[in-house]
Amino acid sequence: MSALSKILRQPAPGRLYFWCPGCKDAHQIQHGEGPGPRWGWNGDAERPTFTPSVLVRSGHYVPGHEAGGCWCAYYAEHPEEERDFECGVCHSFVTDGQIQFLGDCTHALAGQTVPLAEFPEGWGC
Structure with a gap:
């Protein structure tokens, strides 16, 4: 994985982490040519813009997720466990190095x- 800047990593060609x-x-987003969903990227590693918005869902927020098989259910059954994962939604626009989180x-x-x-x-080492 290469560090393109302090805010962008490239794990493989056509893929970026922020x-x-x-x-x-x-x-992670995918950009350029290739299969699967693709985002536009302005090519700027210091002030990136990605289009369209970035939507990340986990756990029971993933469409078609099987009820009861998520992190919320696991932690409800194991309250003594440290919470390392959470079910959630993150929806944002990344524009000129700013991340606008939607409602x-x-x-x-x-x-x-x-x-x-x-x-x-040390992330991603």
């Missing part, structure tokens, strides 16, 4: 616009 401060995790996000940054964050020390 750090999401709302989810406290990386989100359907389930994390604390819903409705806010913040600069893209740097990756945590």
